[in-house]
Amino acid sequence: MDQKLLIMNNMKRLGFSEYECKAYLKLLEDFPLNGYTLSKNSGIPRSRIYEVLKNLIDKQMVFEQAEEKNKLYYPVEPDVFIKKLKAHYEDVFSNISEYAGKLYREKKQDDRLVVIKGRQNIISFLNLLIKGAEKRIAMSVWEEEIQEITTELEKALNRGVGLRGIYFGENKPYETLTIHRRIKRYMEEKKERYMSIIIDRTHMLSGIVSRGEDSQVTWTRDEGLIEISEDYIAHDLIVNLYSASLDEKEYMAFEEFADTVHNHYFHYSDEEFAAYKKLI
Known part of the structure; x- marks a missing residue:
């Protein structure tokens, strides 16, 4: 895409009309x-040019100067314009965030259960939560799943977010994760891969992720369900x-x-239990 067209599209996304973009960019090239x-x-049609210029003056992107019987127009320097625009939007976002956050916190307990389908959709949503x-x-x-969330996990850890839990694999990627005991046996025993992930005790994502596009998980902010998942992970860690x-003798007795x-x-039947015991 042509760079000028790209910049115009970006300016439109910020709320400027096509004529406002054209007028400001043209003035940057040649003024007054x-x-x-x-x-x-x-x-820009002559019937519209003064309306466009008035809008740009109101937005403090252009200023007007009278010289003899003529009015000349100058663009505000881009650095000044961008700084002012950033400050404006930061103020807007701050106000919206404060008000919307207040409304959201005042809501009653959010007990919705939202089903997310498709493994890639699940991974994308999980990365967003992280x-x-x-x-x-x-x-x-x-x-298999942690490999696809490593980038966002690294960023979270770098900003001081804590990480604890159970890892189903032979080489754990983070010291704060614990490899499930008898991992080879466990991986052979299980026919599906699942995940249970809790973010800041306010989001929980749990379900099957080994079925490709047929994978599905449940996302919730329900405090009770989050507590159940927390207890499950904590118990597994313990x-x-x-x-x-344990030493070797104690460990064998425990298992x-x-x-x-x-x-x-x-x-189990005797046959089923014997088959279970034969797993690695």
């Missing part, structure tokens, strides 16, 4: 000009960190006990 000459050089993280991220996540602290609990919970 009277209205007639500017109309001729810019292609980008807004301020204090803490808790996660239970597999290697079990895995405790087992890692034998864990297998027994697993068997009773799922009510």
